[in-house]
Structures are given as structure tokens and as C-alpha cells.
Amino acid sequence: METKMPAVLDIISDNIIKHGNPLALKGSETAAWAKGLDLPVRGELLFYTGGEYQLLPFIDSLVKTITHIDQGSKVFSMMMGVRNMLNKAGINAEKIYASVLAKDKERYNSVCFKAAKVLQGLGYEFCYAGNKELYSGALLYELGYSKDMKEYAQKVVEVVKKSGAKTIVCLSPHAAEVFKFVYPKMVEGFNLEVLTFVDLVWQRRAKLARIKFSGAVVIHDSCRLARELGIHQELRDILESVGVEVKETPRSREWTTCCGGPIKILFPELSHVIGARRVNELKESGSEHILTSCPYCLSALEGGRAKEDSAIIEDLIEFLYRGAEA
Amino acid sequence: MTVDLRKDFVDYAKSLNSACEDTNIQKAMTRAVGSYRDTVAETMERFQHTPELAREVREIKSQSVANLDELLKQAMASVERNKGKAFYAKDHQAALEIALGIIGRNKTVVKGKSMLGEELHLRQYLEDNGNEVWETDLGEFILQLRKERPMHILSPSIHVPREQVAEVFSKFFGKEVPPDIAEEVKAVREFMREKYFTADIGISGANVVAADTGAMVIIENEGNVRLATGAPPVHIVIVGIEKLVPTFQDAMKVAEVTWRYAQYGIPGYVNIVSGPSKTGDIEKVTTYGAHGPKEFYVIFVDSGRSEMAKQEKFSQALNCLRCGGCMYECPVFQVTAGHFGHIYMGGIGTIWTAFVAGGMEKATPLAYSCLRCGRCVERCPMSIEVPAMIGELRKRAIHGE
Numbered sequence: 223m224e225t226k227m228p229a230v231l232d233i234i235s236d237n238i239i240k241h242g243n244p245l246a247l248k249g250s251e252t253a254a255w256a257k258g259l260d261l262p263v264r265g266e267l268l269f270y271t272g273g274e275y276q277l278l279p280f281i282d283s284l285v286k287t288i289t290h291i292d293q294g295s296k297v298f299s300m301m302m303g304v305r306n307m308l309n310k311a312g313i314n315a316e317k318i319y320a321s322v323l324a325k326d327k328e329r330y331n332s333v334c335f336k337a338a339k340v341l342q343g344l345g346y347e348f349c350y351a352g353n354k355e356l357y358s359g360a361l362l363y364e365l366g367y368s369k370d371m372k373e374y375a376q377k378v379v380e381v382v383k384k385s386g387a388k389t390i391v392c393l394s395p396h397a398a399e400v401f402k403f404v405y406p407k408m409v410e411g412f413n414l415e416v417l418t419f420v421d422l423v424w425q426r427r428a429k430l431a432r433i434k435f436s437g438a439v440v441i442h443d444s445c446r447l448a449r450e451l452g453i454h455q456e457l458r459d460i461l462e463s464v465g466v467e468v469k470e471t472p473r474s475r476e477w478t479t480c481c482g483g484p485i486k487i488l489f490p491e492l493s494h495v496i497g498a499r500r501v502n503e504l505k506e507s508g509s510e511h512i513l514t515s516c517p518y519c520l521s522a523l524e525g526g527r528a529k530e531d532s533a534i535i536e537d538l539i540e541f542l543y544r545g546a547e548a
Numbered sequence: 549m550t551v552d553l554r555k556d557f558v559d560y561a562k563s564l565n566s567a568c569e570d571t572n573i574q575k576a577m578t579r580a581v582g583s584y585r586d587t588v589a590e591t592m593e594r595f596q597h598t599p600e601l602a603r604e605v606r607e608i609k610s611q612s613v614a615n616l617d618e619l620l621k622q623a624m625a626s627v628e629r630n631k632g633k634a635f636y637a638k639d640h641q642a643a644l645e646i647a648l649g650i651i652g653r654n655k656t657v658v659k660g661k662s663m664l665g666e667e668l669h670l671r672q673y674l675e676d677n678g679n680e681v682w683e684t685d686l687g688e689f690i691l692q693l694r695k696e697r698p699m700h701i702l703s704p705s706i707h708v709p710r711e712q713v714a715e716v717f718s719k720f721f722g723k724e725v726p727p728d729i730a731e732e733v734k735a736v737r738e739f740m741r742e743k744y745f746t747a748d749i750g751i752s753g754a755n756v757v758a759a760d761t762g763a764m765v766i767i768e769n770e771g772n773v774r775l776a777t778g779a780p781p782v783h784i785v786i787v788g789i790e791k792l793v794p795t796f797q798d799a800m801k802v803a804e805v806t807w808r809y810a811q812y813g814i815p816g817y818v819n820i821v822s823g824p825s826k827t828g829d830i831e832k833v834t835t836y837g838a839h840g841p842k843e844f845y846v847i848f849v850d851s852g853r854s855e856m857a858k859q860e861k862f863s864q865a866l867n868c869l870r871c872g873g874c875m876y877e878c879p880v881f882q883v884t885a886g887h888f889g890h891i892y893m894g895g896i897g898t899i900w901t902a903f904v905a906g907g908m909e910k911a912t913p914l915a916y917s918c919l920r921c922g923r924c925v926e927r928c929p930m931s932i933e934v935p936a937m938i939g940e941l942r943k944r945a946i947h948g949e
Binding site: 225367449496 | 879883944
């Protein structure tokens with residue numbers, strides 16, 4: 223039995239397979255943040271962005287643009303064929319990309335830069351595949367395109383292999399999850415050590431400079447990080463090392479509440495409701511400064527924050543960069 | 549053959565969105581989630597052996613699911629030994645026909661809450677065949693009057709506030725019922741009391757079945773199941789074959805874990821029924837049909853369950869005790885209630901939808917609305933890996949089997 227699924231799924235999977243990125247962003251675009259850092263392409267430790275932070279503003283823009291085309295039935299247009307609707311409305315994909323706010327692009331692109339700087343500050347030396355880097359394929363796996371994933375994973379591994387690295391450090395827990403749990407089943411002889419940004423920082427947390435910060439933060443544990451990878455105490459240890467107080471919400475660590483991000487593309491309204499509820503739940507901790515460590519959480523919580531809400535949502539990378547900068 | 553699910557996704561998204569905007573659902577769910585978490589935390593504190601017992605039950609259930617054929621044979625023999633009659637229904641249609649064969653037409657039926665009943669659309673079927681059927685569970689009764697489907701497996705009318713209950717009751721009873729919960733409960737009690745004692749047949753589900761003894765364990769709080777299964781002359785149990793465990797002792801363990809994770813220290817009532825009522829008080833001659841039912845029937849329903857049991861990647865879904873705990877922890881269910889579901893609800897319900905009640909067409913949109921966040925696994929006493937199974941379902945939606 224063949225099933226016709228919402229077109230947005232095909233578009234995303236096609237993009238990953240053909241362009242190595244869910245929204246077909248160009249390698250030169252996803253690697254732009256690294257200009258001037260002169261990172262080598264070969265080394266023991268591979269710095270891996272997967273283009274994920276970089277594509278966040280584009281996802282939001284895609285959702286917003288489609289909402290704009292047909293207010294009456296935005297869901298309808300999402301489902302019935304994005305490409306089709308976009309063409310009819312005289313909007314092409316390039317325009318969606320062009321409509322991304324420069325400040326959003328700037329912010330999300332800079333996360334990678336900041337992560338690199340924080341790690342360098344801790345004395346890590348690493349390489350980066352630059353515009354050759356491919357997205358991990360996590361969404362292919364997530365959305366059920368397992369056969370495509372299997373093929374695609376081989377391509378990703380080729381790029382990774384060229385670095386000569388023994389360890390890969392992922393900024394996104396989603397990438398870390400697939401490298402750690404899915405790749406070994408799909409790619410023969412895949413035996414790279416898979417770590418997250420959080421792991422590396424935690425290992426050398428004693429070297430972190432204290433961060434001048436008044437007040438306390440609250441941690442939004444990412445589902446993948448906390449439940450799949452079992453990383454949650456590490457975040458608290460890191461913040462303790464930089465001298466920042468952490469307030470807790472009862473729904474934290476392995477009981478954390480999802481940000482709503484995973485269903486953003488197919489069920490944007492529901493995703494938004496879940497994100498908004500999570501922001502409020504986190505604020506009940508007594509802190510309005512929310513830290514997370516996952517690109518999709520970051521974006522979904524930002525999206526869920528009400529316009530007039532004074533809460534601040536940052537990635538741990540952004541927060542730690544304050545210390546690295548000082 | 550091509551199945552176009554694009555419109556299904558659209559309709560489903562609309563239904564989820566309207567649920568998010570429904571203030572009744574939001575109010576009721578917020579209250580329900582808060583009280584569930586508080587009560588469970590308190591109950592687990594009091595009965596600290598529960599997680600360990602749950603681990604034991606996980607083993608009992610896994611082995612039972614792997615051994616369903618044998619357990620079914622044993623259980624059917626036990627029921628017959630107890631002077632009951634046991635049936636095996638391969639699919640929904642067979643189950644309905646067996647039930648109708650026992651019941652006949654122009655009868656009055658009182659029914660306890662049963663998800664299998666929902667799966668079979670049993671009430672509808674019996675009504676269509678000229679019977680009068682009453683849902684005796686308060687929540688189900690409200691839905692019967694409102695012609696709606698359950699929004700939670702344990703609290704089916706979770707989305708209906710007292711004002712709306714008063715409205716539908718006033719209309720149905722033909723007298724003013726105030727929006728006061730105690731008054732509402734009283735009105736139903738009066739109405740239902742007469743039904744129990746005039747009904748021809750009582751129907752219930754069962755939470756666990758012990759194969760060695762043929763004991764049906766039915767957990768409840770309202771007391772409706774006692775009456776519905778005790779007062780009429782005939783008692784029919786409809787139960788999925790996944791509820792079978794080897795021994796009576798096993799059944800007790802399963803039952804305790806089930807109610808504990810459904811937030812009860814101990815439920816109001818635990819019914820154990822194994823056959824028709826009997827007495828030997830006159831001359832030690834065993835005579836059937838004493839105060840309780842004279843006839844006792846059990847319909848074991850398969851309908852996709854044994855197929856599911858054979859599939860390595862999905863068989864653990866049959867370990868589900870239906871405690872409902874996962875639903876309270878699900879971020880999607882918290883804002884949409886039973887809209888995230890077909891007959892069975894939430895992430896685990898999506899797996900059940902695929903195999904047992906609805907098929908892949910109904911299950912696919914549900915599968916894509918699951919966040920795969922995994923908090924249900926944390927709560928689940930059986931640690932059922934719902935996100936992994938949802939992933940498998942998606943794979944099937946994209947690539948076929």
C-alpha cells in the first residue's frame with residue numbers, strides 16, 4: 223500500500239537527500255560563521271554543527287510565510303503542498319529565505335561561532351568540515367524515511383571520515399542521538415566517539431571563568447539530551463562552575479516537558495501552544511532567564527514566548543560565551 | 549493501491565487546534581494533570597514497593613504476551629470448569645455476533661466501562677439490534693447522553709464541566725438538575741438503580757484474567773460494576789486476550805500496579821468474578837443462580853492482538869495496563885485530550901490504533917503528532933518504549949511494511 227503524505231514531508235526529505243540540509247541551505251551559508259577562525263579540515267576532534275542552528279530562522283520563516291499566504295486555512299496550505307501553494311501565490315523559496323530577519327540570521331549563525339570560541343577558550347583543538355559538512359539526517363530518521371536515511375548516512379560518514387577524526391562533538395542533541403544510536407546500525411564500522419558540546423565543556427568546567435550575572439537561571443532540559451543521552455546534571459555542574467544560581471522547575475531532568483518543536487512543521491499551532499505552556503512552566507521556577515541546549519528547543523521556546531513577555535531564552539552556548547568574551 | 553492521507557492530516561490538525569482552544573478541555577486537563585501528579589506522588593510515597601512490583605509485573609506481562617495461545621486455552625477451560633461459557637472471537641464482527649447471540653433482542657443491558665466495548669462499538673451494535681443499553685459508569689453515561697466518544701480511557705468525560713452535565717441531565721431526566729456535582733451524581737444513582745434490577749444482562753470488561761482459575765479481576769470506584777455484574781441474571785465479560793496472565797497471584801500483582809499508577813492507593817472496589825453465582829446450602833447440592841447471575845459468559849477478543857504479539861517491534865504495546873498515567877504526562881494529550889487518538893488515545897493508543905482499532909490510515913496522522921519526547925516512558929509502569937514504536941509506524945507509513 224502506498225501512502226500519500228503531506229507534501230512538506232517530501233520536501234524536507236528531498237532537501238536532505240539532494241542538498242544535505244532540510245531546507246536546502248547552501249553549504250557556504252551554513253559555514254559562513256566560521257570565516258576568520260581558520261579551522262583546519264583535519265584533526266582528532268571534529269566540530270559538528272549539522273547546519274542546525276543556522277537553519278532555525280528559515281524554518282520559522284517558512285511557517286510564517288505559509289501562514290501569511292492563506293490566513294483562513296494555514297494548516298490546509300501546509301499540508302496540501304507547500305511548493306504548489308507557494309508557486310500559486312507567486313512566492314518562491316528564494317523569497318522565503320530572503321524574508322528572514324537579518325537579526326535572527328545573525329543570532330542563530332553566531333551560536334556556532336560562540337560554541338567554537340567557548341571550546342577554544344577551554345583549550346580544545348578541533349577541525350570543521352566547513353561548507354562540505356552535511357546535516358546528520360536526524361529528521362529523515364525521525365519522520366520515517368529510514369531507507370533514505372541508510373543511504374544518506376553513508377554520504378555523511380564519508381565527509382566525517384575525511385576529517386580523520388576519532389571523536390565528533392555535536393552542538394545539537396538530535397545529531398548526537400543519531401550518530402550515537404542510529405549510525406552504528408546503519409553504517410558498517412562506524413565507531414566514532416560521539417560527544418555533545420555539553421560533555422566537552424563539562425569535562426573542563428574547572429577552567430571556565432566565572433560569569434558576572436545577577437539573578438538566577440532556569441534550565442529547560444532538552445528531551446533528547448536528558449532522556450536519550452542522560453545529560454542533565456552536567457548542565458547544572460557547568461552553571462555552578464561559572465557561579466550562576468539555577469532555579470528548578472518540578473518538570474526537569476528526565477521529567478522535562480517537550481518544547482513542542484518536533485511537530486512544528488506539520489502541526490504549527492499545536493506546537494506553538496505547547497511551547498508557550500512550557501515557557502510559563504519554566505517561569506514558575508522563579509527565574510525568567512531560560513537556558514537550553516538544543517537548537518529546536520531554543521527556537522520553539524522563542525516562538526512560544528509571548529511578545530510582551532520579558533522572559534529571556536538563550537542557548538547555553540550563548541550564555542557561556544559571555545564568560546569566554548570577558 | 550494508493551491511500552491519500554493529506555486531507556486526513558488537515559482534518560486532524562483542525563481537530564487538534566480546536567481542542568487547544570476549548571476552554572473546557574484546558575480547564576479540566578489542567579486540573580486533572582495537577583491532581584494526578586500530586587496523588588500519584590503521595591501514593592507512591594505510601595506504597596514504596598510499587599516500582600519494584602511494577603518491574604515484576606513487566607516480566608509477568610512480557611511472558612504472558614509471548615504465550616497467549618496457551619494461556620487462552622487454559623483460561624477458557626477454567627471458565628468452563630467454573631460453569632461459565634467461554635468464547636474466542638477472532639475479530640470485531642465475531643465478538644459482536646457472539647454477544648448478540650447471548651443477548652438476543654428487546655433486552656435491557658447495563659454495561660460497565662470498557663475500552664474494548666468502545667473498540668467494538670458494542671453499545672451501538674446492541675441498540676441497533678433492538679436492545680436498550682445503559683452505560684453505568686458516570687462518565688460514560690454522560691457521553692452516552694451527549695453522543696460523544698471518550699476523551700480519556702479512565703475519565704471518559706474529562707472535558708465536560710458540571711454546567712454542561714446539568715444541562716444534559718435536566719433535558720434527559722425531564723426535571724431541573726442543578727449544576728451541583730453531588731446533585732448530578734444523585735440523579736444518576738436514582739435512575740440507574742432501577743435499571744440494575746430490571747436489566748436482563750450485565751456486561752463488563754476485565755482488567756486482568758488469571759488463566760489458572762478463570763478469575764476476572766475488575767477494578768472500579770463507583771460501585772457500578774458490582775451492581776451491573778451482580779444484579780442481572782446474566783453476566784457477560786468481554787476482554788482482550790492480552791489481559792491474560794498465568795496465575796491468580798500474578799493477576800493480583802498486575803491489578804495492584806494498575807490501580808497504583810492510575811493514582812489509587814486502593815480502589816473503591818476490586819471485583820473478582822469467576823463464574824455464575826451458586827449455593828450448596830440446601831443438602832449440599834450445588835445450585836447455580838443464587839443471588840447473583842445464573843449465567844456467566846466470557847468473550848475473549850483477539851482482533852489484531854495475537855498478530856501484534858508476534859511482531860517483535862510492537863509486542864510490548866500489549867503490556868499496557870491502561871492505567872492512563874502516560875496520558876497525563878503527554879504534552880500533546882495535556883492540551884488536546886482524546887482528540888489525540890482514535891479509539892485508543894495518546895502515543896500508546898496510536899500503536900493500538902494501528903493494529904487493533906482503526907488501522908494504519910487512522911494511526912498515521914496520530915503517529916506524526918506524537919512528539920516522541922519520551923516522558924510517557926518515564927511514567928509507564930511497564931516502561932513501554934512508545935517513541936520507538938511510533939518511529940516504526942512512521943517507517944511503515946513512508947516505506948510500507
